[in-house]
Amino acid sequence: MTAVTSARFPIERHTLDNGLRVVLQPDSSLPLVAVNLWYHVGSKNEVPGRTGLAHLFEHMLFQGSQYVGKNDHFRLVQQVGGVANGSTWFDRTNYYETLPAHCLSLGLWLESDRMGFFLPALDAEKLENQREVVMNERRQGVDNQPYGQAFERLNETLFPSGHPYRWPVIGYMDDIAAADLEDVEVFFRTFYTPDNAVLTLAGHFDPDQALKLVESYFGSIPRGGARPEVVASLPDEPLGQVVTLDDDVQLPRVYTAFRLPSFGEPEWYSADLLSAALSGGKTSPLYSQLVYERQIAQDVNAFVLPTELVSSFVVVTTGRPDTELAEVEEVVRDAIATVATGDLGRGDLDRARNKLITSYSDQLQALDDRADLLSMFTSYFDEPQRLESEIDRYLDKTPEDLATVARNRLTPDKAVSIRVVPR
Template sequence: MPVLSPVRHTLSNGLRVVVSQDPTLPVAAVCLWYEVGSCDEPRGRTGLAHLFEHLMFQGSTHVPAGGHTAAVEDAGGHTNAATGFERTAFHSVVPAGQLELVLWLEADRMGGLPDALTADSLATQRDVVLNERRERYDNVPYGTGWEQLVAMSFPAGHPFRALPAGSPEDLRAVTLDDCRAFFRRHYTPDRAILSVVGDVSPDAVTDLAERHFGHIPPSGTRTAPRPAGAPSGPAEARRHLVEQVPGPAFMAAYQLPAHGTPGCAAADLALTLLGGMSSRGLHDRLVRRDQLAHTARASLMPLAQAPSLGQLNVRAPAGADPAPRERAVVQDFDRLAHGGGPQEPQEGARAV
């Protein structure tokens, strides 16, 4: 049977429900997408959205701490979450017959997380988030490079200037009152999208969503997204850092068209070509052929409410001069911009 077109429905409290029925999949993949990320954090509270991703697994009105994950796994599924600049997404995959369990769990924490929020749970998850930051950024070679590039890409006070990881100082300053206020404003049905894919009936999913989420009041705080603004132009900022790393690295961020605007898809395709393993990619030239680098990657971080950021990361052997590596990157950028390229690599990049 063919995959049916998505069916959309909005509950009276603003929750948007999207169902894609696919009878060939004996599962239900559920994603509850909240329109909240690091760009929504109050000043001086960076990292709060990521902290909340963890707190959402620490219990709610009828679910004990850790009970959400345990219930999904006991049902034969798995669950996880992720926080970005503009969104926090909670996703689970379970056998199709366990769909209602997931919706009940998600509704219980949307409607009742503050019932389980305590000083102990906040302290525990704050330590977890601080430790994640140390493991991913502070205590690994080159770990703070991307954080500094993002800060250099936007002016002081810009909501996209700080990574979702946040600063240790801000995370340590978070209080229970901060958490409750942030939850009441952002983790509500009118700021969420519920999507379900699999061997499920759209009518049944809509009925279940109404049953479990329909009683939760909206916050009334949902507003039009902030305008993204255009890339700021040819201005360039550079920073030279000396740290204990295996070898020199050339890293860069480029302001590009915002997600959903003309040019973003083309930028994504171009960076996929450059960052991939094809004969047109940086890896082929800098790593395999010229042996100028150990790593050469490029990709796009799409943003809808700010210019998207192109990411470049070239790591060279110990003692190497970064300048020739940068020149080689610029040459490949120019070659792609003015010469196009064979159709085969472009088709492969589109498939990615």
């Protein structure tokens, strides 16, 4: 075990014999405990033809396990006054409960039952039901939403055939329909093992007692076998593509994206700060020019995705009804070019950094958010203490660091754009 003494948040990190990593962050300000479990598996571990399996699997893990009946996961959590959910992303799947602190063992019991004893409860009827639910989730979030398919087109354009970030996390409709029990079973055996997981507890508990409880519930679950390597070759090819998508929308919108180094690389933080400098706050170059001065946009947002294999820098701008998207793209290009020449002002940089510091403090308030961050830093970097030091990675960035990213990564020949226009 390593104990990290920190200014605000005491953190303990342990590893059980079966490889399960356990992070404890005691905080008694409220009578609550957040139980947060990350499995290091996401849509990137799928294969073409079975896209969406990681997410469908997440749904199945709420359908009961050996001693937990269908619907009992939510019932048992809610009946003691807790909340529960899960989510799937390109690189990981998380499951979490926030419970009254005296019900900590309930959370551990539920999570260990489905980590250790899921398969006996799996059946075709449950799979059929959740396939329907997920297909409706896709309709609600993608197919029946204005701009709903833009992100899919964006990643299909940004990443080459076979690259695991090319397909959407929720999966394609035909693939969701095709998933069968064997797919679910193999996925579980391969990825849902203690040595591929991080369990974080944050809240009102005694760390020694909590660790004993964790050991008693999870200690006997066997470690898994080898996991297939994710193949993700990414040739350094010229992009510079523009795709136009006719959709049932009223306002035109353009999504522009560039590839970036992985989350965790120094350049990633420069890019993240750059995105905040470009579009965070009304005085930022993109907002002030597009929305305020030229009035050719309703809104603009630049952001960087925290993904593992490769990351992306995305700018999304919604136009006014009569906006020519090419004009918007030109403003975005010019704003990035200004950064590339080193002309981003100190003021813009400081503003972006100060806002990031405030946002990060804001994100650390809630136990469940904090637990999720601890699981993330442990899953990706094996460094839970990044919870407090992560913000330091932005502090010494200079305009020249941002210029370097802009010059190397954000040039027009490396951009892909999806223009969504009214039918």
